[in-house]
């Protein structure tokens with residue numbers, strides 16, 4: 001009997017609202033194209049032409065996917081220059097009317113200084129940031145396309161692209177995470193239930209382990225994600241404790257939002273001129289995107 005009713009209702013489209021799960025497997029190749037496209041823009045620190053092009057790309061993809069796009073613009077004193085530093089967080093909200101919300105985030109700026117190069121004369125050069133910058137954005141943009149195909153049922157998703165994560169100089173932690181600190185200080189009643197941060201999620205043969213702050217301050221979510229990754233046989237995720245990293249999730253954790261940082265460190269080309277697309281792989285992006293799509297579409301938090 002049930003299937004007869006289904007047959008009768010299907011042509012009316014009444015069943016579309018009952019669909020569950022992701023509309024298709026996560027497309028790692030599609031995410032890879034976004035990674036390459038960002039790297040083709042060149043280095044992407046604040047004030048650079050590559051930065052401007054990345055903001056435009058993100059806003060365009062979000063808009064085309066049907067998200068409400070907000071540019072959160074502000075200025076801070078530039079600790080390393082005379083003029084104020086312009087900063088732009090880009091936010092894409094899906095189903096803004098829903099009250100239950102989840103935040104997925106990544107930083108899109110790249111480091112202006114290759115200060116992990118052995119040769120000190122290279123320390124003033126900006127990095128390409130294929131892994132450190134482009135990879136997280138690439139996964140989120142591909143997810144945006146998925147959300148445009150099928151709306152996650154339980155929750156509204158906010159994709160947040162932080163600026164100026166990597167602007168600080170070594171030994172000067174205050175000037176890192178500029179975008180996320182501002183975002184967390186201006187929540188104005190916005191209370192997502194939880195969040196996931198992506199940073200350096202594109203390396204070939206990456207091992208993403210349980211980041212220290214995430215494991216301590218968002219333990220349930222962290223264990224849930226790694227447990228699910230094991231069930232889904234996504235070997236990029238390794239259920240071992242990693243050290244704590246001062247990353248964009250910290251201001252949000254401090255604001256009381258459980259947020260897990262999926263971060264592929266150590267990475268041998270971190271903050272060097274060698275952080276280029278040839279060190280990355282579409283397979284790693286696919287596994288990360290697969291975990292996030294599963295999390296969002298099966299949301300039962």
Ligand SMILES: [Zn+2]
Pocket residue numbers: 111132166271
């Ligand atoms: Zn970095």
